[in-house]
Amino acid sequence: MRTNQPKTTYLKDYRVPDFLVDHVDLRFELYEDGARVHSTLSMRRNPESVDSRGALELDGDSLKLESVALDGDALDTAQYEDLGDLLVIADVPDAFELQVVTWIEPHNNTRLEGLYKSSGMFCTQCEAEGFRCITFFPDRPDVMARFRTRIEADKSSYPILLSNGNDIERGDLADGRHFVTWEDPFPKPCYLFALVAGDLVEKRDNFSTISGRDIDLRMYVEPRNSEKCEHAMDSLKRSMRWDEEVYGREYDLDIFMIVAVDDFNMGAMENKGLNIFNSSCVLASQETATDLAFQRIEAIVAHEYFHNWSGNRVTCRDWFQLSLKEGFTVFRDSQFSSDMGSPTVKRIEDVTLLRTAQFAEDGGPMAHPVRPASYMEISNFYTLTIYEKGAEVVRMIHTLLGPELFRKGSDLYFERHDGQAVTTDDFVKAMEDASGRDLSQFRLWYEQAGTPVLNISDRYDEQAGTYNLTVEQAIPDTPGQEDKRPQHIPFALGLLDGSGNDMPLKMADGDDDAPAERVLELTETSHTFEFNDVSERPVPSLLRQFSAPVRVTYPWTREQLQFLMSHDSDGFNRWDAGQRLAVDVISSLVGAPDKAEIEPRLVAAYRHLMSDPSLDQALVAKMLQLPSEAYLIELADSPDVQAIHRARERVLTHLAISLREDLLACYRRIDCTGVYELTPVAIAGRSLRNTALAWLLHIDDEEGRDLAVNQFREADNMTDRMGALRALVNSGFAADRDQVLEAFYQQFSDDPQVVEQWFSVQSSSPATGGLDQIRQLMAHEAFDWKNPNKVRSVIGVFAGQNLATFHAADGSGYRFLADQVSRLDDSNPQIAARLVTPLTRWKKFAPVHGDQMKAALEQIRDKQGLSRDVYEVVHKSLAG
Incomplete structure (x- = not known):
């Protein structure tokens, strides 16, 4: 039962399950007004349990219990207790078969957990604790069983019936109904269970594994989306081949299926053999998806497929170990994306997300270790810390061991723990045993929250020819953690x-073959490294490829940063130097007089980037993007959001005016009139061209306006169409803005995923994303409170990207968000809890903003019947 006073679950209290489930036999009777679920569990007491003689307790949520039978004998109500969230049977034998029948109402399930209906189809989401919304069960990841599932439904309405594993039987029933039975031969926790029933189009392909097995690949989508499957299917086959070649992992079932669902709280779910995807994360065509969407889909398809081994075959023992599967798999999908495209650009994208959002999480009231010590509501811990920082932790192990030893370690991990539910310690132990390295200190990355800060100083002795680099590490206090120990940090360096x-x-x-780059290992609070035979004072290139998720402070001059922008052989650090230079210039203008000089080196640096055809155009496109307002706010103490916005706008305006001719030349130089291709070169060209166009429209350039209108009208792909639309929306050409927005909607009003892009363009823009306009978008015919994507594309984007408006001095943005969170909490607490995030760091801001953000949190806190999800975020934020 839901309560606004949830209990806290602690890692230290973990104990093995009292009962194990060997086999689960499910029969679903699906109807328009509900579903009857027949569950037969083959159970036995766990000999490893310290309470092996206790009562049987099964988790439940929002279930109507119809009957209970033990070994075929019906139990009366005196023989069990139905407590709503628990089914308790006091007297059971050591081994038994339990039959339970429950009635549920998927059509009324707005939480989108368990079994629910989306666009007329039945589908499930059981991670983390959704299976208890289907039937009573020991709903925890360390209870693994083999599943057999029979689905019965009306044949005309639900011709497609899917579940995990292989279909072993099908047939017709009375009254126009039919059934399909699925059997999964591999033990799995119930969070990996999946069911889909609907009127869907099937797209088929096949894949031949490295051992010569033929795998049947199937995608299921609504008929209107039948032409948007090719990219995802190709991505799946590339993922399968890559996982064989890089990790030696071959697919294990005969069938692999993907289903696209419009209403979904997450991006996608790795259910064994039957991946369920948010439609926005799998459907794509040249006309409806941008280059970034294509790349995102490829990465998410890969991520969910890679889970087959790093998450399914080897799963997590408890939810505190969530990063065991998610961090490892994010690292794997990042490797894959790097191999498929530009490694440098991929690294830049990953680090941008980490430094802007995860570092903010690490510095806020919800900060937690990669392996949390406690939680109130597990759905709140599907965070950037678990995923992105968890991936960085795995990446550091890869850096420390090298590719060969890391592969040896992953092979040992999969071999040793196949079919088991394990911990992050088990993962690290496999890496230790395979490499011979002691990673005891490294384990602190899983235990300590917060972002380490590396304070770096150096000294050059010209006479001795020595260069000394001193690195001091410190980790800020976080809620519940102080006086932290130094961590084991790989620090890549060049001079x-x-x-x-x-x-x-x-x-x-004797170090005659000294390398041009080294990975130094920091283990102490302070360490000085000495380099010999240094003929001149070097410019340091620090933390190459962002070799650890840390903040680096070093007194670079602007001359040095410009020098690194132009010369550093490490593409990531070349970009990073440009970001640091831009941050320094923008920060110096925050609160400065309007006539204050803008650093001329910045114009020169960007002009050099655009004029040098030898440079990687993908990198140039990234380097021309100024640091975001969100990143600038994260870097500032007591940030003045409006002043930061004005300073950034001023720098962008100055650059665009100074570089107008260069921008026009850059735009015209890049030919995008040929056949649309998804190659790295073509993607880089479109990105650079659209960046130039955006800068021209930022200064309301008439020639740029003509280019944008023409590009919008002539575009044969969504990347260029959206590039022109976004540029015009953010410009001062109001009439053109209104015309293209209307034309865009009329053309794509029947495509929900494209309409979500249309919403986002407006809600993220200061020109169209004022509160009155946001409310108009929420009143639009295409907006739907029941659809998480629509909510995110309007409310989430407004609060997360339209920062100058959200942080209005009168607090209206904060009150607005509090109102929407309170409304959504009644129907979808998971999404409501995630929307609270922009308010959680109220202590970072000056009182003029912080006090009003706190008041908005208190408004949410005082709502009657607050969900566990939102309760935890709000109360920790107010306490933190």
Whole structure:
């Protein structure tokens, strides 16, 4: 039962399950007004349990219990207790068969947990604790069983009936109904259970594994989306081949299925053999999806497929170990995306998300370790810390061990723990055993919250030819954690000479083959590294490829940053130097007089980027993007959001005016008139071209306006159409803005995923995303409170991206968000809890903003019947 005073669950209290389930036999009778679920569990007492003689307790949520039978004998109500969230049977034998029949109402399930209906189809979402909304069960990941599932439904309304594993039987029933039975031969926790029933189009392909097995690949979508499957199917086959070649992992079932669902709280779900996807994360065509959407889909398809081993075959023992599967799999999908496209651009994208959003999470009231010590509502811990920081932790192990030993470690991990539910310690232990490395100190990355700060200083002795680099590490206090121990940090380093060449990093006598880059290992609070035979004072290239999720402070001059932008052989650090230079310039203008000079080096640096055809155009496109307002706010103490917005706008305006001719030349130089291709080169060209167009429209350039209108009208792909639309929406050309917005909607009003893009363009823009306009979008015919994507595309984007408006001085943005969270909490607490995030860091801001953000949180806190999901976020935020 839901309560506004949830209990806290602690990792330290973990104990093995009292009962194990060997086999689950499910029969679903699906009807328009509900579903009857027949569950037969083959159970036995766990010999490892310290309370092996206790009562049987099964989790439940929102279930109507119809009957209970033990070994075929019906139980009367005196023989069990139905407590709503628990079914308790006091007297059971050591081994038994339990039959339970429940009635549920999927059509009224707005939480989208368990079994629910979306666009007329039945579908499930059982991670983390959704299976208890289907039937009574020991709903925890360390209870693994083999499932057999029979689905019965009206044949005309639900011709497609799907579940995990292989279909072993099908047939017709009376009254126009039919059934299909599925059997999964691999034990799995109930969170990986899946069911789909609907009127769907099936798209088929096949894949031949490395051992010669033929795998039947199937995608199921609504008929209107039948032409949007090709990219996802190709991505799936690339993922399967890559996982064989890089990790030696071959697919294990005969069938792999993907289903697209419009109403879904998450991006996608890795249910064994039957992946259920949010439609926005799988459906794509040239006309409806941008390049970024194509790349995102490829990455998400890969992520969910890779889970077959890193999450399904080897799963997590308890939810505190969530990053065991998610962090490892995010690292794997990041490797895959790097191999499929530009490794440098992929690294930039990953680090941008980490430094903007995860670092903010680490510095806020919801900060938690990669392996949390406690939680109130597990759905709140599907966070960037678990996913993105967890992936960085795995990446550091890869850096420390090297590719060969890391592969040896992953092989040992999969071999040792196949079919088991394990912990992050088990993962690290496999890496230790395979490599011979002691990773005891490294385990602190799983235990300590917060972002380490590396304070770096250096000294060059010209006479001795030595260069000393001193690194001091500190980890800020976070809720419940103080006085943290130093962590084991891989720190990649290069040194550049006056010509921009990498210098050999000689650290000892006889080091004749000194490399141009080293990975130093930090283990102490302070460490000084000495380099010998250094012929001139170098410019340091620090933390190359962002080798650890840390903040680096070093007194670079603007001259040094411009030098690194132009010469660093590490593409990531080249980009990072540009970001640091831009941050320094923008920050210096916050609160400065309007006539304050803008650093001329910035114009020169960007002009050099656009004029050098030898540079990687994908990298140039990234380097031309100024640091976001969200990142600038994250870097500031007591940030003045309006002043940051004005300073950034001023710099962008100055650059666009100064570089107008360069921008026009750049736009015209890139030919996008040929056949649309999803190659890295073509994607880079479109990205650079649309960035140039956006800068021209930022200064309301008439020639740029003509280019944008023409591009919008002539575009044969969504990337260029959306690039022109976004540029015009953010410009001062109001008449053109209104015309293209109307034309865009009329063309794509029947496509929900494209309409979500249309919503986002407006809600993210200061020009069209004022509160009155946001309310108009929420009143639009296409907006739907029951659809998480629509909610995110309007309310979530407004609060997360339209920061100058959200942080209005009168607090109206905060009150607005509090109202929407309170409304949504009654129907979908998971999404409501995630929308609270922009308010949680109220202590970071000056009182003029912080007090009003706190008041908005208190408004939510005082709502009657607050869900566990929102309760935890709000109360921790107010206490933190």
